[in-house]
Amino acid sequence: MAKVLPEHARRHNRALVLQTLLRTEGLSRADLARETGLTRATVSDLVGELIGERFVRELGQREDSRPGKPATLLEIDRGGHQIVGLDLSGHDLLRGAVLDLDGSILAREQLPLEGSTGEEALAKVTLLAERTLARTTAPVLGVGVGSPGVVNLEGTVQTAPNLGWTRVPLQDLLAQRLGVPVIVSNDANAAALAEHGFGQAEGDLMLIKIGNGVGSGLIVSGALVHGRRFAAGEIGQVMVGTDGGLDVEYDRGKTVESWLSVPSLTGRLETAGALRDDVLRRAGQRLGVALAPVVGALNLGEVVLSGPEELLDGVLAEAALETIRRRTMTDSSGDLLLRMTTLGDDIVLLGAAVLVLSGRLGVS
Template sequence: MSTSTRSPRPARMRHTAGKILPEHARAHNRALVLQSLFSAGAMSRADLARTTGLTRVTISDLVAELIGDGYIVERGVREASGPGKPAILVDLARDGHRIAGLDLSGSDRFRGATLTLDGEIVARHEVPVPASAADIVPAIIELARAVIADAHAPVLGLGVGTPGVVDDRGTVLTAPGFGWEGLDLSGILEAQLAVPVLVANDANAAVLAEHTFGGAGDDVILVRVGRGVGAGLLTGGQPLAGARFAAGEIGHVTVGTDGGPLCACGKIGCLEAWLSVPALTERVAASSDPGGVLRDAGERLGIALAPIVGALDLSEIVLSGPEDLLGDLLAEAAAETVRTRTLATFHDELHVRMTTHGEDIVLRGAAVMVLSGRLGVS
């Protein structure tokens, strides 16, 4: 994307808590420079010094280093507006690297893409989800190889969004749909592909895309509805993982004491049994009042979300999934239920909306994972 058409964004980083140690200061400062250019586009070295608060000497040194590493390029001079030598503009080398992304959340196909540093998809690949659990990892490796081969530029890293509970090292602690328990997916892929790999739960990847590329605020929950129901959370712009990396696993919260459908987990009335795409589609098709079915599902979602919104003081709920099911009636019912079950003074203006990224949200979130993990950019 050219600097002339890029829409500036306020620079925002997911800062590490606590004091920055001297041995980490240079990496932090590099990330500050890259984040500023990622958010605002081409800038002069003087602009960068003002934006980051770093000295001009430090900026000059960092820019030279980043140019040498291939992450920054000079873009010519700024149009002169007065006497003196025009400033030379620098920007991210947006075409100098590519990001590989995988979305493993589909019910019948795994999707992959090659993306630019701006999160734009330039190539797509997919493979069928194997019927046998033993063939799933080989299929993922095959897909990743195809995506990386289509990069036609150095690959900054591979981001993977997968169903299941994933720890901060890329190990899938559990993914019942795949039969995975304690699978070091990141390590397996790095050994096969020789590129850095970052793995996260698909909903957690999706909320990163919504924050970085979709304009979501710093306190948001994204509810992803497909075969199951999960959520990704940001508080203060920081991903919320939880003590056992299971924050956002809302699919098996019981939403009401009036019975309900039997869930695959064996409980009655889980949110997933009401809201998953297969279950909701079946009930809508069988009902003489499909609007009532959607409003009821939205109310169940609101029941599950109200305590989360109240506890974390969230400002926005984003829905990701089929818009014909989740939009309008269901979203309105969810918003109204949350408002009636939380303190009105703070949540009367709660915003519930569909994502604008459609099916690409996990792929774009995978790109954010790589940008953040490799460059400190988000």
């Protein structure tokens, strides 16, 4: 809880106008006023400011024939600003992209990690950021980064085993180096933001990102859940099932990750032969067992999967959904939605863009 000044209210209302315009195209100032509850005068003022800063532009007059003065339609000025997104979660490939304010990808860059860790990996990330930044053709709103590992609110990567990072203040380092605002967050959290901002998700949402490991991002009341140590979403390390009884010690072989990570899944599928569907169903069931208490406790409406479609979409997802339904009260999970993301492999890049949109414009 912090004090609120007039300028904060202004920023909030500005974001409200922008967000409304992001969701619905082809609105006039008067439409925006009706939609937001602000008066036409205020909207006019805010829109004027936004046009001046090249976040909004006039599109011309409305075509349809109605009485009264014709409305001047507005739209997000896609060309006015660009965003750089980085996805550091690939197994061996660092990915970068230039995006516009709508989340359209305008250019791509990539850099193989080739096993680099520590300072070396950091240098490659910086290089990729610089190369991607060089491809921008409009003022850059900011650089968003989705990194594996635990990332705190200041954008310091506290631990990222794959990259060999411990307490790396990536956000500060990049900001200093690049001279533009930088926002760093966890990759699965970024993905969840992408699904919230650019996907069809409505309301609370959990995104499960299945790759080398298994991570997740949770959105509650429109905002990311960070957790006490910024480690929210680290569901991969949780043991699932009580096959060995209740007294067993922690066993890395019985965690969500050991059942569902891509290396583990593909490994078991290679030797499965005709039992392929069995392997996938069992994996989906394990995921369902792990998620059921979360779905129940949060009364989650939507769980979204991100990862290789050929593995997740179909038997696995169906088994997970059915298991969750079977293990929770029907009333609370009857209308639960569990589906693949519609954002594909670019979900973290899009999430990185949402990080910037959210951080710089208050829009999500």
